Amino acid sequence: MLTLSLILLPVVAATLLLLIKSPAVKTLALGAALVELALAAYAFATFKADAQMQFEFDYPWIAGAGIRFSGGIDGISVLLVLLTGLLTPLITLSAFGREYDRPSTFYSLILYMQAALMGVFTARDAFLFYLFFEAALIPVYFLAAMWGGEKRIAVTFKFFIYTIFGSLFMLVALVYLYYQTGVPGKPGVHSSAIVDFYNLNLTPAAQGWVFWAFFIAFAIKMPVFPFHTWQPDTYVESPTPATMLLSGIMLKMGVYGLIRFLLPIVPAGLETWGLLATTLSVTGIVYGSIIAIRQRDMKRLIAYSSFAHVGLMAAGVFSQTANGLQGALIQMLAHGINVVGLFFVAEIIFGRTNSRFLDQLGGITRTTPKLTVYFMILLLGSVALPLTNGFVGEFLLLNGVFAYNNWLGAVAGLTIILGAVYMLRMFQKSMFGPTSARTETFDDLSGAESWVLLPLAVMVFWIGIYPNSFLKVTEPAVLNLLQYVVK
Amino acid sequence: MLPIILLSVFGIVLLFMGFLKSKVLLLPATLVFILAALATTFMDWGKTYLYFQNMLLTNNLAILFTTIVLLSAFMVVALSNSFIEDEQAQPAEYYALLLFSLVGAIMMISFENLIMLFVGVEILSVAMYVLAGSDKHSPRSNEAALKYFLMGAFATGIMLFGIALLYGATGTFVVSGIKSYVYTNAYGVSLLLYMGIILLLIGMLFKVSAAPFHFWTPDVYDGTPGLFTAFMSTVVKTAGFAALFRVLSVSFVGVYSFWWGTLAALTCLTLLIGNVTAVYQTSFKRMMAYSSISHAGYLLIGLTALGTQTKQALVFYSLAYSLATISAFGVLLVVSRQRQDTNGVNENFDAFNGLARQNPLLGFVMAVSMLSLAGIPLTAGFWGKFMIFTTAADKGIYWILVFAVLMSTVGIYYYFRVIIAMYFREGAAEPVKVAPFYRYVLIAATILTLVLGLAPGLLEGLV
Numbered sequence: 049m050l051t052l053s054l055i056l057l058p059v060v061a062a063t064l065l066l067l068i069k070s071p072a073v074k075t076l077a078l079g080a081a082l083v084e085l086a087l088a089a090y091a092f093a094t095f096k097a098d099a100q101m102q103f104e105f106d107y108p109w110i111a112g113a114g115i116r117f118s119g120g121i122d123g124i125s126v127l128l129v130l131l132t133g134l135l136t137p138l139i140t141l142s143a144f145g146r147e148y149d150r151p152s153t154f155y156s157l158i159l160y161m162q163a164a165l166m167g168v169f170t171a172r173d174a175f176l177f178y179l180f181f182e183a184a185l186i187p188v189y190f191l192a193a194m195w196g197g198e199k200r201i202a203v204t205f206k207f208f209i210y211t212i213f214g215s216l217f218m219l220v221a222l223v224y225l226y227y228q229t230g231v232p233g234k235p236g237v238h239s240s241a242i243v244d245f246y247n248l249n250l251t252p253a254a255q256g257w258v259f260w261a262f263f264i265a266f267a268i269k270m271p272v273f274p275f276h277t278w279q280p281d282t283y284v285e286s287p288t289p290a291t292m293l294l295s296g297i298m299l300k301m302g303v304y305g306l307i308r309f310l311l312p313i314v315p316a317g318l319e320t321w322g323l324l325a326t327t328l329s330v331t332g333i334v335y336g337s338i339i340a341i342r343q344r345d346m347k348r349l350i351a352y353s354s355f356a357h358v359g360l361m362a363a364g365v366f367s368q369t370a371n372g373l374q375g376a377l378i379q380m381l382a383h384g385i386n387v388v389g390l391f392f393v394a395e396i397i398f399g400r401t402n403s404r405f406l407d408q409l410g411g412i413t414r415t416t417p418k419l420t421v422y423f424m425i426l427l428l429g430s431v432a433l434p435l436t437n438g439f440v441g442e443f444l445l446l447n448g449v450f451a452y453n454n455w456l457g458a459v460a461g462l463t464i465i466l467g468a469v470y471m472l473r474m475f476q477k478s479m480f481g482p483t484s485a486r487t488e489t490f491d492d493l494s495g496a497e498s499w500v501l502l503p504l505a506v507m508v509f510w511i512g513i514y515p516n517s518f519l520k521v522t523e524p525a526v527l528n529l530l531q532y533v534v535k
Numbered sequence: 536m537l538p539i540i541l542l543s544v545f546g547i548v549l550l551f552m553g554f555l556k557s558k559v560l561l562l563p564a565t566l567v568f569i570l571a572a573l574a575t576t577f578m579d580w581g582k583t584y585l586y587f588q589n590m591l592l593t594n595n596l597a598i599l600f601t602t603i604v605l606l607s608a609f610m611v612v613a614l615s616n617s618f619i620e621d622e623q624a625q626p627a628e629y630y631a632l633l634l635f636s637l638v639g640a641i642m643m644i645s646f647e648n649l650i651m652l653f654v655g656v657e658i659l660s661v662a663m664y665v666l667a668g669s670d671k672h673s674p675r676s677n678e679a680a681l682k683y684f685l686m687g688a689f690a691t692g693i694m695l696f697g698i699a700l701l702y703g704a705t706g707t708f709v710v711s712g713i714k715s716y717v718y719t720n721a722y723g724v725s726l727l728l729y730m731g732i733i734l735l736l737i738g739m740l741f742k743v744s745a746a747p748f749h750f751w752t753p754d755v756y757d758g759t760p761g762l763f764t765a766f767m768s769t770v771v772k773t774a775g776f777a778a779l780f781r782v783l784s785v786s787f788v789g790v791y792s793f794w795w796g797t798l799a800a801l802t803c804l805t806l807l808i809g810n811v812t813a814v815y816q817t818s819f820k821r822m823m824a825y826s827s828i829s830h831a832g833y834l835l836i837g838l839t840a841l842g843t844q845t846k847q848a849l850v851f852y853s854l855a856y857s858l859a860t861i862s863a864f865g866v867l868l869v870v871s872r873q874r875q876d877t878n879g880v881n882e883n884f885d886a887f888n889g890l891a892r893q894n895p896l897l898g899f900v901m902a903v904s905m906l907s908l909a910g911i912p913l914t915a916g917f918w919g920k921f922m923i924f925t926t927a928a929d930k931g932i933y934w935i936l937v938f939a940v941l942m943s944t945v946g947i948y949y950y951f952r953v954i955i956a957m958y959f960r961e962g963a964a965e966p967v968k969v970a971p972f973y974r975y976v977l978i979a980a981t982i983l984t985l986v987l988g989l990a991p992g993l994l995e996g997l998v
Contacts, residue, residue: 110992113925175921182912193959201959205951212911212947216940219921223928223936236843 050091050103051119054129054166057084058136062159065152074144077155081137084162088133095126097521099528101172109176114229114239119170123525124307127377127518128169128300131384134503135296136162142392142500143289145399148195154289161187161293168301174222174240177308181301182215188293192286200285207282211268214275218265218305221258225313228254246312246532252320259317262310263325269302270358272325273332283351288395291347295354296388300380303358306365307373312532318368326366326452330460332359337466341473346394346404349474353430353467354387360463363456364445368533372448373526378518379441382429382511386438389426389504393419396497397478401486406474411483416492420479422501427475429508431468437511440519536586536593536645537575538601539638542568546634553627558619565612565630572637573605585647589709592647596998599850600644600777607769607857608637613976614865615762617872629669633766636662640774644781649698649708649735652778656694656742659774660687663767667759679758686741686751694738700731710785717789724790732787732794739782743775745831746805756824761871761882764820765864768827769857776834780849783838791841799839803938806832810945819867820882822949823860826908829946830856836923836939840930846998848922854994855915855987859904862980865973866901873967884952889962897967898957900977907984909950910943915987922991 061080065073095102104120121129140158148154164187167180185208193204222240228248229239250258268275283291311318318325336356343349361379364372396419397412398404413420425436432438442464450457493501511518545568552561576598583594612633618626639658646652664687668680702708704727705716717724741748756764787794809829816822830852837848870887871880891898907916920943927936956962969977987993 108992109990110995112992112995179912179917182917186906186911186913190958193955201955205955208951209944209947213944216944217937219924220933220936220940223921223924224933226925227928 049105050087051121051170052105054084054087054091054133054170055119055163057087058159058163058166062156062163065156065159068152071151073152073155074140077159078137078140080159081140081162085133085137088129091121092126092130092521095121095521097123097524099123099524104172106172109173114237115175116173116241117176118172118241119167119176120172121170123522124304124377124529125169126521127381128297128304129166131300131381132162132165132169132297134507135292135384135388138388138500138503139289139292139296141496142292142388142395144496145396145494148287150194154191154195157187157191158289158293161191165297165301169304172242174226174242174245174309177242178215178219178222181218181305182212184298184301185211188290188298191290191293192282195287196290197285199281203278203281203285207278210275210278214265214268217261221261224254224258242308245309248313250314250316252316255314255317256320259310259314259321262305262314263321266302266305266310267328267362269305270299270362271302271355272329272359272362273335273355274328276332276336276355279355280348280351283354284345284347288347288391291351292388292391295351295391296384299354299358300384303361303365303376303380306362307376307529311365311368311373312529315533318366318533322366322368323453326363326449326456329359329362329366330449330456332356333363333460333463334466337463337470340470341466343470344406346397346406346474346478347391349406349470350387350390350394353390353470354383356463356467357383357387357430360442360445360449360460363460364448367448367452368530369448369451370523370526370530371444371451373530374519374522375441375444375446375448377522377526378511378515379438379445381518382437382441382508385504385507385511386426386430389422389501389508390430392497392500393423393426396493400490403486406477408484408486409478410481410487411479412487412490413479414483415490418493418498422493422498422505423475423479425505425508426501427471429512431471432464435509435512437508437515439512440515536591537578538572538605539591539641541575542572542634542638542641545572546631546638549627549631549634553625553631558626561626561630562612562616562619565634566609568634569605569609569612569637573602573609576601576605590648590651591642591645592710593645596846596850597645597777599998600773600853601641603773603850603854603857604637604640604644604770606854607773607861608633608766610861610865610976610980611762611766611769614765614861614868614973616970616973617762617868623672624669629666632662632666636666636766636770640770643774644777646778646781647710649701649710649782652782653691653695653698655774655778656691656738659771660691660742663687663763663771666763666766667755669763670760673758675758676760677758679755682751682758683755690738690741690748693734693741697731697734697736697738700727700734704728704731710782713786714789717787721789728790729793732790733797735782736779736794736798739775739779740801743772743779743831743834744828745801745835746808746828747801749805749808749828749831752828753821753824756827757818757821761820761864761868764823765861768823769860772827772831772834773853773857776838776849776853779838780845784841784845788841795839795841798835799932799935802832802835802839802935805829805835806939806942810942810949813949814945816949817884818882819884819886819953822884822952823863823867826946826949827860829942830908832942833920833923833939836935837926839935840927840932842926842929844922844926844929847994848919848926850998851915851922851987851991851994852919855907855919855984858980858984859907859914859916862900862977862984863904863908865977865980866897866904869967869969869973870897874963884956885962887953887956887962888960890957890967893963893966894969896974896978897969900981901957902954903981903984905950905953907988909947911947913985913988915984915991917988918991
């Protein structure tokens with residue numbers, strides 16, 4: 049029931065918000081998101097660290113076809129449930145600084161998005177997963193296209209078509225897998241439970257194409273090189289809360305999909321094509337980092353950094369090692385926190401100076417001790433300094449990639465160096481140096497802004513200093529999953 | 536078979552009601568008549584009956600298709616309040632013709648004898664020819680009627696020729712008789728039978744506007760007054776597919792290997808032409824015409840992959856498609872009339888600019904129906920496509936599935952143009968006025984679309 053309420057609560061709250069026309073709508077949305085956070089935190093706290101599905105719900109949906117409305121939380125999804133629960137109130141609060149037109153629609157779309165994301169991370173039925181996977185696209189598309197920048201219509205439309213194109217091929221693969229399941233001696237009886245897909249005996253050819261169907265769907269979502277062309281423009285043109293949803297949580301749907309579907313269902317396909325997929329991911333790391341170094345728009349820079357980071361997560365997953373998977377899981381949490389924080393800092397700077405261009409900024413640190421500290425913390429987390437959250441994830445991920453292939457591991461290791469280059473450059477150009485006309489009067493953080501950044505900073509250190517509180521929760525499920533990989 | 540008799544009688548009653556000075560009673564009376572027909576339809580639920588010396592056969596499947604057809608007609612009539620206000624219109628005749636055409640549709644759905652199929656197609660078509668030209672002062676409407684009539688008459692002729700050849704081959708008009716002929720002569724089916732199948736298929740595919748027999752569709756849909764276009768693209772299509780399903784699944788299932796390849800090729804052609812041409816339209820109404828061609832393509836997949844799941848998929852898809860199409864036309868009707876441009880009614884995409892801001896409800900109704908037609912999850916249209924796709928997967932025809940998936944990506948492109956216009960562009964400042972009853976019908980259709988999108992199991996096990 050807990051899992052079901054995690055999905056239903058935001059839906060109910062969002063639908064009620066749509067009916068409210070008063071300015072209190074923001075506060076109510078925040079309240080709903082905080083209640084949801086309490087539920088997610090409760091789920092995390094009471095989650096037993098074993099490989100079992102917990103807090104399950106299971107109802108018939110299309111009963112005759114063996115398709116069920118079922119979900120639950122296991123070690124793979126628990127951190128993502130926590131991440132979604134944690135980030136949504138912060139994203140909601142971060143939007144308070146700007147007056148958005150039609151606020152009730154705006155905030156309810158954020159909550160609808162949260163419900164769909166919770167659904168994606170907890171679905172146990174493949175078609176239910178697909179339903180949420182697609183449904184998550186609609187609220188964020190509307191958020192981005194209604195409140196976005198000048199080129200928003202064309203950019204977000206490309207994003208929408210691109211991602212849905214990918215997921216439709218996943219649908220073909222899911223339908224195919226569904227028809228491979230069955231009970232011996234009972235033709236026409238199939239099941240779409242994800243675990244039933246794990247035990248299928250697929251031919252090598254089938255494994256090959258199912259691998260690509262899944263890979264393309266998830267690679268577009270994350271995005272992995274060369275499927276990333278929608279991403280920088282969409283991140284830049286979207287209003288910042290939508291960018292945060294996209295980068296902080298939605299791209300994790302792709303990594304999660306790789307872990308949940310691709311690894312255990314098509315191990316032989318991964319064996320054949322894994323090297324190519326890893327090479328693509330690693331290419332993305334270097335490519336994204338190098339482009340990030342050349343950016344002058346802060347938002348675009350963070351977008352490319354996110355593209356580089358997610359490449360490493362994908363490579364870690366493809367390494368099929370416990371370290372790689374554990375690293376990917378904890379890095380999803382860490383990256384969500386860092387990237388949301390960094391986008392928020394960019395939004396704060398834009399709100400004060402009306403510019404996101406590094407050459408128009410500078411010297412901000414003189415009047416803003418608080419902002420400087422928070423920005424620095426998030427930045428260090430992002431460049432993977434030891435004792436911050438990024439370090440744990442990247443260390444484990446690189447460890448996994450090395451174990452898989454030394455050369456690729458070495459190239460992927462560049463992410464640490466290049467990441468420091470573009471991040472510190474951004475910090476230096478915006479915060480230090482002489483002030484420009486735009487940054488001469490720059491107010492430090494307001495109360496609401498501090499309340500967004502404080503929890504993020506706490507999480508940066510919590511994960512960095514004591515990662516075990518998260519790693520031990522996910523470990524049994526990861527080991528269990530790996531049994532299917534080496535079958 | 537009470538509904539056929541009732542609807543015929545009601546149609547005549549409506550014609551006489553046209554003599555009355557006051558027109559106010561016509562619309563509610565028609566709605567009550569349709570509901571009465573719907574209620575009597577369900578009297579045969581759960582049983583299989585042959586009527587009129589084996590002319591017609593009702594079973595649950597026929598009842599479900601009849602329900603969809605009557606429901607569509609109910610919605611179309613409920614949205615027709617503009618007839619009453621229009622001085623030029625002759626609502627009594629319109630409503631009578633709609634009821635007569637429903638008689639034809641029900642006969643197409645529940646025929647057991649091919650003669651009944653022919654008579655049903657004719658009754659439905661003749662009424663539609665007249666209704667296509669009902670806006671008699673508009674040249675486009677006249678053109679639509681003439682085109683539809685000439686092409687339609689030709690197609691019906693071909694179909695009749697096919698039926699004659701089938702009779703020549705098998706010595707019977709009865710659907711199950713042809714089936715037993717095919718089974719007893721499994722190794723030496725007469726060539727005439729094959730010719731008959733092809734000609735019959737051509738006639739029927741024309742009616743459901745499948746490529747390459749679709750050329751009449753855009754012009755006719757465009758010229759016909761909007762409500763009748765909605766009726767045409769839902770009732771005619773549902774009845775046509777019900778008829779195709781019955782004749783293919785009963786009579787010709789024994790020679791599946793003969794026709795499935797042809798049908799598969801036509802399916803892909805229909806999907807391709809419908810979707811790709813729709814992208815280039817500037818008029819919403821013409822886009823809907825091509826969209827209806829593309830949906831004929833999706834429904835044809837179900838027939839191409841004829842199997843145990845086809846029934847359910849066809850019923851679900853037709854229902855989802857009808858709901859979405861009628862609500863889309865419902866919104867188009869009020870918008871195009873109230874946001875006129877220099878050429879009179881504006882049926883282009885730009886008529887919808889900024890609609891969601893002035894009329895959130897109309898915007899939402901239209902958005903849901905576009906999402907449903909595009910097959911996006913949480914709407915009935917998604918499950919319709921899903922079930923159609925699973926019929927293909929069940930038969931192992933994956934290439935058609937992949938092709939259909941590609942085409943539905945193209946579909947998203949043109950359906951979303953409406954959503955973009957409504958939500959993301961600026962438009963006229965004054966809201967569009969909608970009568971309360973009109974609004975309730977649209978809301979009901981939207982809610983039904985969403986409910987079926989969330990709980991597709993509701994229709995399970997009925998057929």
